[in-house]
Amino acid sequence: SQQGEEDPQALSIQEGENATMNCSYKTSINNLQWYRQNSGRGLVHLILIRSNEREKHSGRLRVTLDTSKKSSSLLITASRAADTASYFCATDALYTGTASKLTFGTGTRLQVTL
Amino acid sequence: SQTIHQWPATLVQPVGSPLSLECTVEGTSNPNLYWYRQAAGRGLQLLFYSVGIGQISSEVPQNLSASRPQDRQFILSSKKLLLSDSGFYLCAWSRTGPYEQCFGPGTRLTVT
Numbered sequence: 001s002q003q004g005e006e007d008p009q010a011l012s013i014q015e016g017e018n019a020t021m022n023c024s025y026k027t028s029i030n031n032l033q034w035y036r037q038n039s040g041r042g043l044v045h046l047i048l049i050r051s052n053e054r055e056k057h058s059g060r061l062r063v064t065l066d067t068s069k070k071s072s073s074l075l076i077t078a079s080r081a082a083d084t085a086s087y088f089c090a091t092d093a094l095y096t097g098t099a100s101k102l103t104f105g106t107g108t109r110l111q112v113t114l
Numbered sequence: 115s116q117t118i119h120q121w122p123a124t125l126v127q128p129v130g131s132p133l134s135l136e137c138t139v140e141g142t143s144n145p146n147l148y149w150y151r152q153a154a155g156r157g158l159q160l161l162f163y164s165v166g167i168g169q170i171s172s173e174v175p176q177n178l179s180a181s182r183p184q185d186r187q188f189i190l191s192s193k194k195l196l197l198s199d200s201g202f203y204l205c206a207w208s209r210t211g212p213y214e215q216c217f218g219p220g221t222r223l224t225v226t
Contacts, residue, residue, distance in 0.1 A: 033214055040220075045217075092212050099165050100211070100212050101173075105157050106156055
């Protein structure tokens with residue numbers, strides 16, 4: 001089953017506005033990651049936030065993590081048309097192996113119009 | 115720098131035919147390798163992962179299998195495709211441990 005669930009499923013904003021996407025999950029995690037996917041393409045890693053971190057920034061991206069509520073948010077500030085894509089959160093569950101077993105949500109489709 | 119390749123980019127196969135999708139990674143050694151499937155408009159589902167040559171872990175029971183004959187080569191196979199095998203297949207690699215994954219461009223498989 002999908003552990004991460006993004007909200008909203010779709011978001012349409014104008015260029016220059018901020019976009020906020022939320023993700024909820026169910027089990028304990030090592031970290032939570034956000035990825036971007038342009039239509040029909042592979043995923044691109046945006047940011048990783050570890051379970052002991054609360055906030056992280058990367059350029060125009062700001063990610064928060066609340067492990068008590070099992071939720072995360074991705075904020076894209078001053079959006080651009082080129083930000084149009086689907087955004088996925090992925091949780092890396094706690095386990096003893098050496099692989100990174102990500103569970104992806106269903107994604108938020110972001111449309112940024114001029 | 116590291117790069118990941120997948121081929122073919124698109125594939126149309128009849129039901130009951132075999133499948134072989136290949137993924138190779140350059141610029142790193144002993145990567146963790148992953149196969150995902152993405153249904154239309156959905157998130158990714160982890161199918162297989164490998165932490166070393168010949169070491170394959172399956173996440174979901176299905177009609178597919180994976181192999182890792184070389185350190186940087188990961189192959190997804192099926193002996194007989196089903197209609198439900200249609201989807202977008204993505205290969206990814208990561209360093210050992212809880213790190214981000216780097217994805218290939220994907221293969222869109224349509225089973226007819």
